[in-house]
Amino acid sequence: MKLLTTPRFDQAKVLVIGDIMLDRYWHGATSRISPEAPVPVVKVGQIEDRPGGAGNVALNIASLGGAAFLAGPTGNDESADILTNRLTAAGVHCAFTRVSDEPTITKLRVISQHQQLIRLDFEEAFNSLEPGQLVQEVEAIIDQAEVVVLSDYKKGALKNPQQLIQLAKTKGKAILVDPKGSDFSQYRGATLITPNLNEFEAVMGICKDEAELVAKGQQLLKALELEALLITRGEHGMTLLRPDQPELHLPARAREVFDVTGAGDTVISVLAASLAAGEKLPTAVALANLAAGIVVGKLGTAAISAPELRRAVSAEQGAGRGVMTASQLLIAIEDAKAQGEKIVFTNGCFDILHAGHVGYLEQARAHGDRLIVAVNSDESVHRLKGEGRPVNPVDRRMTVLAGLEAVDWVVSFAEDTPEALLALVKPDVLVKGGDYSVKQVVGAPIVESYGGEVAVLDFLDNCSTTAIVEKIKEQ
Structure with a gap:
């Protein structure tokens, strides 16, 4: 592999489609146990709202300096307004499909002393969303992007991803998918999918060693007509598989794992932005691997910036002092x-x-x-x-x-x-x-x-x- 450098992210244009969420954090001190039940009492002192799901992917791309376009369903409510304001301020072009009778997906986390005590989810599956509505929004902006990302959290945005995959293919766009569920056939024809090891084994069966992982990965590549498969493996790093090419194993780069929330979003966002900026796939994967090592050291859903990634690249190349x-x-x-x-x-x-x-x-x-x-x-x-x-x-x-x-x-x-x-x-x-x-x-x-x-x-x-x-x- 060539000497690792950060690409010109300001030349990257990426369209993200998927489940858009609001990640809400309540921070406060805990000093006593409730007399009503054996649970800690948290005195909330700070409320923080961050884009989550596909919104976090788009935010990561914008934080790197790329042009990010975001499409997906939200409710027609205050949470959608908060997301629009936050993302627009960060430079993300928002093309939301607002659904009047469904709430914006919101995940509330209560944090004390840098630890998550509980998470409360407010969500419905956007059952009233017509598949054609989202396709119309995407058709209006897809020509502005070089790479398309499908960020699937199984919340209703990507009920029929084949419509979007075929649309992107007719436009000549690379299609990256962060998959969910046990049916990967719905992503057939994508350029690349990025399951984690648990998701991969849920579909292909347990892999007792790397040889079996590679063999089953090659089977999946062929069955789904993919150009590449990137399996994220936690403390074991990542494995990139391509048809008729040697596998590429990259070790984990995290110095300390603090919170894995949003790590998959960071991987696919850096991968997409790097490819859209003209990098080859192995280099894009190496950059995504470094970025994942940074983001798991942060609390909650977090975006990585271009200077952070550059410093990680410098350290990787021995370019500190x-x-x-x-x-x-x-x-x-x-x-x-x-x-x-x-x-x-x-x-x-x-x-x-x-x-x-x-x-x-x-x-x-x-x-x-x-x-x-x-x-x-x-x-x-x-x-x-x-x-x-x-x-x-x-x-x-x-x-x-x-x-x-x-x-x-x-x-x-x-x-x-x-x-x-x-x-x-x-x-x-x-x-x-x-x-x-x-x-x-x-x-x-x-x-x-x-x-x-x-x-x-x-x-x-x-x-x-x-x-x-x-x-x-x-x-």
């Missing part, structure tokens, strides 16, 4: 700039690290939020400094630099100057030490061409690697 490749550095810079951080760049041989270097790097770091130190390779040091240099090989020089508090990222370059690297990373500030004017700094025209800043700093007096080497030779 320290020594890295140019590709890893670009990921780290993208995340830092997304958070409004100012990037500083300096370069040198740093053969024998001394007090002058340390003071200089601390001054350089003060010009911004992140400091990149680019280090000449052994070959380029030898060309620049002559016989016997470098004293220390590049990997050791980089390791020592990475240990300094002022330094965020260390990268090497093979050329005599860092101009090619500068053109690639485009720092906000280029810093150089020594008796130079700004015009004499190598790479200054590159940085100034896009509006960057060039600064010249003084080295500490009486500190020089060459002088240290000569003194050692004398002794």
Whole structure:
């Protein structure tokens, strides 16, 4: 698989169709047991409303920066108004089919000390909804999307998903389904379905090992004429299956599981947004797997943002701090700039690290939020400094630099100057030490061409690697 990066989610356009719910949370302190029954008394201090079900899928897509369109039935009530206002404010285009004699599905959770005490469901199955009503709403907006998601919670929105699947296929759209129930045949012809392991085994039978899981998954692919099957397996990660291709197993990424509510919504939303942004399926699945690891660490139904996902990708690629490749550095810079951080760049041989270097790097770091130190390779040091240099090989020089508090990222370059690297990373500030004017700094025209800043700093007096080497030779 290629190096993992976050795609251009702002280019993704996704239509979500399915069961739309209002997730309501009552938060409060618990300090006593009720005298009426052996249950805790919760003093409600905060009421929070969040979009749930298909609404949460659409909200996740919008939070990533994609264009989200949402269609599905709601009641003609205050809960539907709350959902419309919340989703519209987040950038979701709402095309609800309002049913006058049915309530909007609402799930009320009572939370105390970060624990869910009870859930109360207010719902009907939208029995009065005519299948053609939803199809009409979808026909009006489907051309605006690249990918279609069917978010099925078996609440009545997707009584006949074949109508929607066939409509999407005639329009040339990829169709992703988050399925429910024990009859997956209703999703025949979809591009991909994403059952969890329990749902998959309810349809295909218990799998005693991964070989049996893969074999039964391939049977399902063929029977339903799917292009792919993604089985989410909790603490065992995910398995992606495609016809005539090797299976892809991805390990779980959660550091701590706090609440699995909405994890399936996050998986299919990141998957859909990534595909709509032009990513290949294996990469989209890897991103969805990372996103799932983030969302299960949150309480309740929660959306994941693009910066959160970028940070997870950076950590996955080892792009937090320290020594890295140019590709890893670009990921780290993208995340830092997304958070409004100012990037500083300096370069040198740093053969024998001394007090002058340390003071200089601390001054350089003060010009911004992140400091990149680019280090000449052994070959380029030898060309620049002559016989016997470098004293220390590049990997050791980089390791020592990475240990300094002022330094965020260390990268090497093979050329005599860092101009090619500068053109690639485009720092906000280029810093150089020594008796130079700004015009004499190598790479200054590159940085100034896009509006960057060039600064010249003084080295500490009486500190020089060459002088240290000569003194050692004398002794």
